[in-house]
Amino acid sequence: MSYKTRRNLLEWLVVIMLIVGVVTAALNATFGGFMPIMWFVIALLVILLIICIEVTQIREFLQSKKES
Numbered sequence: 001m002s003y004k005t006r007r008n009l010l011e012w013l014v015v016i017m018l019i020v021g022v023v024t025a026a027l028n029a030t031f032g033g034f035m036p037i038m039w040f041v042i043a044l045l046v047i048l049l050i051i052c053i054e055v056t057q058i059r060e061f062l063q064s065k066k067e068s
Contacts, residue, residue, distance in 0.1 A: 003057065010050050017043035 021039030024031050034042075 003053075007050060007053065010046055014043045014046050014050075017046070 017039050020031060021036045021043065024034075024039065025036035030036075031039075
């Protein structure tokens with residue numbers, strides 16, 4: 001699986017988690033045993049994961065450019 005495909009899947013996962021968080025907050029219910037705030041926290045953690053992956057990719061690109 002390519003890097004772009006994985007990143008797109010993670011971005012869709014964040015969107016889905018945010019939607020689930022909003023819906024569960026509006027219904028004042030839990031889904032999967034998680035309160036609405038937990039869905040938002042998990043979504044933020046996935047966003048941080050995406051940012052870390054992007055920074056790593058940039059660092060590796062610059063490192064390979066420096067060696068050339």
